[in-house]
Amino acid sequence: MSAPQLVVHRDKELMAEAAAARLITRIVDAQSARGSASVVLTGGRNGNGLLAALGAAPARDAVDWSRLDLWWGDERFLPEGDADRNDTQAREALLGSVPLDPARVHTMPVSGGADGGYGDDADAAAAAYAAELAAAARPEDHGPVPSFDVLLLGVGPDTHVASLFPELPGVRETERTVVAVHGAPKPPPTRISLTLPAIRAAREVWLLAAGEDKAQAAAVALSGAGEVQAPAAGARGRARTLWLLDEAAAAKLPKDLYPPY
Numbered sequence: 001m002s003a004p005q006l007v008v009h010r011d012k013e014l015m016a017e018a019a020a021a022r023l024i025t026r027i028v029d030a031q032s033a034r035g036s037a038s039v040v041l042t043g044g045r046n047g048n049g050l051l052a053a054l055g056a057a058p059a060r061d062a063v064d065w066s067r068l069d070l071w072w073g074d075e076r077f078l079p080e081g082d083a084d085r086n087d088t089q090a091r092e093a094l095l096g097s098v099p100l101d102p103a104r105v106h107t108m109p110v111s112g113g114a115d116g117g118y119g120d121d122a123d124a125a126a127a128a129y130a131a132e133l134a135a136a137a138r139p140e141d142h143g144p145v146p147s148f149d150v151l152l153l154g155v156g157p158d159t160h161v162a163s164l165f166p167e168l169p170g171v172r173e174t175e176r177t178v179v180a181v182h183g184a185p186k187p188p189p190t191r192i193s194l195t196l197p198a199i200r201a202a203r204e205v206w207l208l209a210a211g212e213d214k215a216q217a218a219a220v221a222l223s224g225a226g227e228v229q230a231p232a233a234g235a236r237g238r239a240r241t242l243w244l245l246d247e248a249a250a251a252k253l254p255k256d257l258y259p260p261y
């Protein structure tokens, strides 16, 4: 697993714009090299802020949107179209305004819903998403998920990533790639989440942390804490682990970690 690299930006707006520019370049490089790219989206203000900045970026359409596979790192287990769903917010922030191939947009299952849905069975929904990931994996991939080019993660003030919360069962999962989360401390309580083994299959993992409410989490996660106590500490990419922070979120980092900025 790759050691964390840090980039600190002046403020959260600049962090979102710089991360969006970085993501455009990464997607374009992957599409040039392999004909397609695979990105895992995250929910929350920083994740949606990145998507909005991407939509406003001058180079936005350097991306071939029809050859982009989108997955989610986690989802609130709510009915289709619910405003609190990460996919609803992603659609509003960007996805509704770019020409994606719907067959390549892999949203996590909704709760309730029509026949063939999973009702309120989040565990069945999680297993279905794990099966969808496994079906998309190729022989050259590293395990039962595709080799995501970039897996985005927001970081919670308690160091959670996706819906893996400190000390809860999800962060301790070592076999399954997707789990249901019950009793999440961040509402809504029922969620679906990739696990650390799935996260660590990504080529690159980018963690987004802006705002002073993330300063303690960044300092804890980057100072050697264990992944069960600080899930963000376990979010590592095979080739790259990149923390994208603003100055407020970097304020409590040990000085030897603070990059030359």
Ligand SMILES: O=C(O)[C@H](O)[C@@H](O)[C@H](O)[C@H](O)COP(=O)(O)O
Binding pocket: 042, 043, 044, 045, 046, 047, 074, 075, 076, 086, 153, 154, 155, 156, 157, 160, 161, 162, 163, 186
């Ligand atoms: O479903 C979710 O809530 C997110 O996936 C979650 O993991 C989020 O990324 C963090 O809580 C940070 O959220 P903020 O960027 O809003 O602080």
